[in-house]
Amino acid sequence: MTAHVKPKALENFKARDFRMLIDGAWTQGAGSAIERVAPGHGVVVSRYPAGTKADAERAIAAARRAFDNGPWPNMTGAERSNILLKAADLIAARADELAFLDTIESGKPISQAKAELGGAVDIWRYAAALARDLHGESYNTLGDGTLGVVLREAIGVVSIITPWNFPFLIVSQKLPFALAAGCTTVVKPSEMTSGSTLVLGEILIEAGVPAGVVNIVTGTGPEVGSAMTTHPDVDMVSFTGSTGVGRLTMANAAQTLKKVSLELGGKNPQIVFPDADLDAFVDAAVFGAYFNAGECCNAGSRLILHTSIADDVTARIAELAKKVKVGDPLDPTTQVGAIITPQHLDKIGAYVDSASKAGASVALGGGALDLGLGQFMAPTILSGVKPDMAVAREEVFGPVLSVLTFDTTEEAIRIANAIDYGLSAGVWSRDFDTCLTIGRKVRAGTVWMNTFMDGASELPFGGYRQSGLGRELGRHAVEDYTETKTLNMHIGARTGWWMPR
Numbered sequence: 379m380t381a382h383v384k385p386k387a388l389e390n391f392k393a394r395d396f397r398m399l400i401d402g403a404w405t406q407g408a409g410s411a412i413e414r415v416a417p418g419h420g421v422v423v424s425r426y427p428a429g430t431k432a433d434a435e436r437a438i439a440a441a442r443r444a445f446d447n448g449p450w451p452n453m454t455g456a457e458r459s460n461i462l463l464k465a466a467d468l469i470a471a472r473a474d475e476l477a478f479l480d481t482i483e484s485g486k487p488i489s490q491a492k493a494e495l496g497g498a499v500d501i502w503r504y505a506a507a508l509a510r511d512l513h514g515e516s517y518n519t520l521g522d523g524t525l526g527v528v529l530r531e532a533i534g535v536v537s538i539i540t541p542w543n544f545p546f547l548i549v550s551q552k553l554p555f556a557l558a559a560g561c562t563t564v565v566k567p568s569e570m571t572s573g574s575t576l577v578l579g580e581i582l583i584e585a586g587v588p589a590g591v592v593n594i595v596t597g598t599g600p601e602v603g604s605a606m607t608t609h610p611d612v613d614m615v616s617f618t619g620s621t622g623v624g625r626l627t628m629a630n631a632a633q634t635l636k637k638v639s640l641e642l643g644g645k646n647p648q649i650v651f652p653d654a655d656l657d658a659f660v661d662a663a664v665f666g667a668y669f670n671a672g673e674c675c676n677a678g679s680r681l682i683l684h685t686s687i688a689d690d691v692t693a694r695i696a697e698l699a700k701k702v703k704v705g706d707p708l709d710p711t712t713q714v715g716a717i718i719t720p721q722h723l724d725k726i727g728a729y730v731d732s733a734s735k736a737g738a739s740v741a742l743g744g745g746a747l748d749l750g751l752g753q754f755m756a757p758t759i760l761s762g763v764k765p766d767m768a769v770a771r772e773e774v775f776g777p778v779l780s781v782l783t784f785d786t787t788e789e790a791i792r793i794a795n796a797i798d799y800g801l802s803a804g805v806w807s808r809d810f811d812t813c814l815t816i817g818r819k820v821r822a823g824t825v826w827m828n829t830f831m832d833g834a835s836e837l838p839f840g841g842y843r844q845s846g847l848g849r850e851l852g853r854h855a856v857e858d859y860t861e862t863k864t865l866n867m868h869i870g871a872r873t874g875w876w877m878p879r
């Protein structure tokens with residue numbers, strides 16, 4: 379058993395006690411506390427209330443009142459925009475504190491958490507701009523007496539449920555857009571990484587978001603999340619998490635026919651042709667597989683290499699991967715941090731074992747790393763993986779890279795598409811026709827060409843098939859949180875229906 383050593387940065391650290399935010403007030407709720415043990419350090423770093431169904435119902439009632447009685451939905455776009463811009467400034471001002479919380483609770487490297495905070499600030503500013511540009515359509519072509527106007531109205535109360543792997547970034551891909559539209563919300567962060575979302579609650583109050591507009595209820599999915607997806611007073615559910623819980627969320631929401639937006643898992647292929655810039659690719663492959671310890675929906679966990687380059691490229695990736703710095707998440711030079719829980723580490727190990735038994739070879743790593751801290755996994759490469767193996771089809775959610783091979787472009791496309799997921803993909807070639815063919819034929823929400831995992835607030839993100847439903851980010855992101863209403867207007871009362879006058 380590993381002895382956990384408190385790193386220097388945590389020597390004087392006292393576990394932080396958080397409260398939930400319901401109707402503008404901070405509350406412990408009636409339940410017990412959830413203790414979060416830092417995955418990278420093995421010590422308790424946060425305690426949040428274990429919210430109950432009753433807490434979720436109080437939060438939903440508050441959000442309902444805040445929506446039905448305003449002022450938030452009735453403000454001008456400019457007023458909402460100004461508040462979101464202020465929130466962005468306050469997030470930027472507290473970025474170090476938020477990044478620290480995400481790091482100690484999730485085990486991700488601090489340098490990465492800081493970069494995610496920078497991205498989140500940009501998203502809040504982008505959503506603030508969209509708040510002023512939400513508009514419908516008008517039809518002046520329906521005849522002399524008729525004018526058609528299509529309105530975009532805030533959909534109402536939105537339940538927002540987020541996972542643990544990008545705690546602050548993912549809530550930032552949802553909440554500012556829902557707020558920009560004029561919605562009110564109940565947010566449930568992961569029970570393992572709720573800290574930064576609760577600090578966001580403080581920030582939003584300071585920025586001027588009225589009571590009840592953003593409620594944050596901590597607790598487990600079956601208790602709190604389930605109430606948030608079934609309650610009749612909720613109009614929409616925006617969920618990011620696993621495909622299994624996404625499916626359950628959709629079934630729960632179906633009882634009252636709520637609108638559902640789902641960002642789910644991925645098993646993302648990178649298809650590599652012999653004419654690619656292989657130096658650039660090898661670097662991107664290592665980053666794509668091991669970023670966030672592979673606990674990333676977008677992980678480039680499935681390489682599909684042309685047979686003629688497969689051995690050489692795999693060896694080069696293994697050489698580079700050996701140099702990746704795995705270690706204390708609080709060390710600013712760390713590139714790969716800890717695995718979220720000991721149970722998850724076991725699950726990743728089981729995937730490696732089953733692939734080995736099925737005939738794959740471990741070209742690098744393959745097991746846990748004992749760093750005398752929390753739980754860590756060695757960057758791992760499996761070669762000789764066949765398309766029907768579990769490790770090639772299922773989301774491992776760890777630092778495990780599977781290498782498959784192809785001979786023809788058609789075969790590469792077939793392998794890439796022969797799974798249930800369709801979140802993202804990459805293609806590497808200097809040939810424009812090759813890149814475009816792959817870009818159009820691979821069924822994924824994002825296809826990167828000669829790059830990987832780049833993103834921007836302007837670019838929509840989401841998945842095909844069982845990777846999700848709907849898109850986040852981009853200029854239509856606010857519209858997702860609206861209803862469409864048609865106003866059909868006549869100049870003077872229309873006459874001449876059935877009966878002549």
Ligand code: NDP
Nearest residue numbers: 540541542568569598599603604619620623641642643675
């Ligand atoms: P889970 O699906 O286990 O959990 C996601 C959220 O759903 C958590 O807040 C969880 O609560 C909650 N939840 C669990 N059960 C229920 C329920 N019955 N009703 C309502 N909510 C529930 O995912 P993880 O947290 O393990 O996150 C990893 C997954 O997220 C991966 O599959 C990954 O691919 C996906 N993901 C997708 C992204 C995308 O944009 N496509 C981005 C990032 C991650 P709790 O755990 O607190 O009990």
